[in-house]
Each structure stands twice: as structure tokens, then as C-alpha cells.
Amino acid sequence: MRSPRDPIRLVAGERSTASLLEAYAARTRAKAQEEGAAWQRLQPALDERLPARRSFAQARLLAGALTAALGLFGLARSTMSSQGHFPAAAPGAVDSDGPLGLGGASGAIDSDSRGAGGMEGASGAACRAYPCV
Amino acid sequence: MTLMAVAAFTCPELLDQCVAGDRGAWRELHAVYRPQAVAFLLRLGVRSREADDACQDIFLQVFRYLHRFEGRADFRTWFYKLCISQAARARRRALLARSFRWISGARRDAVATPDFSAERSSALVDGALATLTRRQREVFVLFELEQMPTAEIARLVGAPPATVRRQLQEARQKFERFIHEQPLGRDAR
Numbered sequence: 001m002r003s004p005r006d007p008i009r010l011v012a013g014e015r016s017t018a019s020l021l022e023a024y025a026a027r028t029r030a031k032a033q034e035e036g037a038a039w040q041r042l043q044p045a046l047d048e049r050l051p052a053r054r055s056f057a058q059a060r061l062l063a064g065a066l067t068a069a070l071g072l073f074g075l076a077r078s079t080m081s082s083q084g085h086f087p088a089a090a091p092g093a094v095d096s097d098g099p100l101g102l103g104g105a106s107g108a109i110d111s112d113s114r115g116a117g118g119m120e121g122a123s124g125a126a127c128r129a130y131p132c133v
Numbered sequence: 134m135t136l137m138a139v140a141a142f143t144c145p146e147l148l149d150q151c152v153a154g155d156r157g158a159w160r161e162l163h164a165v166y167r168p169q170a171v172a173f174l175l176r177l178g179v180r181s182r183e184a185d186d187a188c189q190d191i192f193l194q195v196f197r198y199l200h201r202f203e204g205r206a207d208f209r210t211w212f213y214k215l216c217i218s219q220a221a222r223a224r225r226r227a228l229l230a231r232s233f234r235w236i237s238g239a240r241r242d243a244v245a246t247p248d249f250s251a252e253r254s255s256a257l258v259d260g261a262l263a264t265l266t267r268r269q270r271e272v273f274v275l276f277e278l279e280q281m282p283t284a285e286i287a288r289l290v291g292a293p294p295a296t297v298r299r300q301l302q303e304a305r306q307k308f309e310r311f312i313h314e315q316p317l318g319r320d321a322r
Contacts, residue, residue, distance in 0.1 A: 005294070006283050007298070010305065011277065017309065020257060021278065023255060024176075025172075028175045029172045031171070031172070031181060032168040032169070032171035032172040
């Protein structure tokens with residue numbers, strides 16, 4: 001481990017310096033191994049907990065993804081309805097309880113286009129059952 | 134474990150297994166190199182409580198970048214290079230923490246007390262190493278304590294071998310001067 005142009009190492013030279021260096025090397029090595037041994041002792045316990053931790057992490061990931069998806073869906077829906085993509089009382093609202101087309105009548109009266117089509121449809125049906133005055 | 138044993142241990146097959154994601158291989162690599170890394174970090178002047186964090190960061194980097202290691206250089210050289218850069222980072226962090234403690238007026242006992250106060254000789258070596266510049270200390274520790282040849286150190290630090298030998302000589306002079314000026318060092322003679 002020594003090339004020809006390298007000087008002689010201190011550990012192979014003067015005794016006092018060599019012993020100091022050896023003691024220091026041994027001390028640092030022992031310290032490192034002490035800490036390493038602590039890790040080794042900890043390892044079986046960590047391994048034991050690994051499957052439970054993994055499934056818990058997966059469940060949390062799934063829950064997070066679902067929450068994010070629901071949030072995005074809600075956001076997209078509210079954005080689209082505020083831009084008028086879901087007209088409140090378009091003639092022939094799909095969710096109407098009443099016959100198609102009839103539900104629209106109340107929508108025409110109610111100029112608030114933010115209302116949900118289904119509800120307006122319901123009121124259309126109500127008008128049919130109990131004629132609106 | 135001696136340096137030769139470590140070098141022999143890090144066979145390319147083990148590294149390939151690590152890259153392939155074999156957990157057992159990772160564990161072996163960690164078991165062999167962790168004590169080496171911690172000891173090296175301590176010798177470079179990283180305090181023991183920071184050495185643990187620094188060591189974790191080193192292995193994180195090994196885990197991330199081992200697939201990029203092409204085997205043109207010795208793995209040990211590559212690994213020690215990571216250790217050196219991590220040691221510099223740890224020292225910077227420690228300096229920042231010390232400055233913060235100084236500014237906030239917190240106690241400074243943790244700064245002044247050396248890690249090896251229990252052993253006077255180790256404390257003496259630590260004191261002598263503290264007189265060296267960062268590069269001198271790296272070269273000195275790599276040559277004297279990690280038993281690396283200067284050619285390998287030159288590759289590691291990115292300097293010509295002649296420069297490394299000169300830095301080593303300066304480091305040795307400073308180191309010996311400090312040792313011989315101390316009462317314990319004179320007694321040892």
C-alpha cells in the first residue's frame with residue numbers, strides 16, 4: 001500500500017509519535033464500531049416493524065391520493081359551474097324529475113343561472129304536480 | 134477490519150448486487166463501510182454527534198449515485214471522496230451552529246471541549262490535527278491513518294502527487310512541532 005516515492009509513515013517511525021497515532025487510530029476506530037454496533041442491535045427491531053410500517057405508509061399514500069383527487073374534482077366542478085358550463089335551467093335539464101323540457105320552465109323564470117339543474121328540474125316537477133300560481 | 138480486507142471485500146459483484154437492489158448486499162456494504170466512514174470523519178475533525186448525521190448523508194449519496202459508479206477508480210477512493218465533501222459540509226454546519234450560539238449568547242462548553250478528553254494522548258493528536266489546514270489534515274489523515282498511498286490521495290483530492298507529497302510534508306512538520314511543544318508529547322519522548 002505504499003508507492004516508492006512515498007515517505008515512511010509516522011507509525012513506522014519514531015516510537016512516541018507512532019504510539020500516539022496508533023492510540024488515536026484505535027480510539028476513533030473503537031468509537032466508530034461502538035456506534036456501528038448500536039445500529040446493528042437496532043436493526044432486527046427495525047426489520048420486524050418494516051412490513052407494518054410499509055402497509056401503513058401505503059394506506060396513507062392511498063388516502064392522500066384519494067383526498068387530492070376528490071379535492072381536484074370539487075375544484076374543477078365549482079370552477080366549471082361558476083363559468084356557466086352547468087347552466088342552471090337549460091331547457092331539458094338532465095337531472096329534472098319532471099318530464100324533459102318541463103323542468104326548464106322554472107329555470108326560465110329563475111334567472112339565477114348558478115342553481116343546479118337537478119333542483120330546478122325538481123321544482124319543475126313540483127309545478128306539474130301542484131300547478132304554480 | 135484492515136484496509137486490505139475492506140478493499141478486498143468491496144468486490145464488483147457486491148456493488149452490482151447493490152445496484153440491482155439487493156437489500157442484503159446493501160446491508161453488507163453498510164456494515165463494512167460505516168465504521169470506516171465514521172472513523173475517517175472523526176479524524177477529519179467532525180464531532181462525534183455530527184459524524185452520525187454526516188455518515189447517513191454519505192450512505193444516502195452512495196444509495197443514490199452508486200449506479201453511476203463505473204468502476205474506473207477504486208470504490209474506496211470514490212467513497213472517501215464522498216466522505217471528504219461531507220466532512221467539509223459538516224464542519225461548515227458546525228461553524229454556523231457555533232456562530233449562531235455565539236450570537237444568541239448560548240453556552241459554549243460543547244465547542245471548547247474536545248471529544249477525546251478522556252484520553253490525553255488522543256486529545257493531543259486531535260489538538261495537533263486541529264493546527265493543520267483543511268487540505269493538510271485530509272492528506273495527513275489519508276496517508277498516516279488510512280494508510281493510502283500518495284498516488285491514490287492525489288486522485289482523491291484532485292491534485293498532482295508531488296503537491297500531495299509537499300502538503301503531507303508540511304502537515305507532518307506542523308504535527309510534530311505541536312506534539313513536541315506539548316508537555317505530554319515531551320514526556321512521551
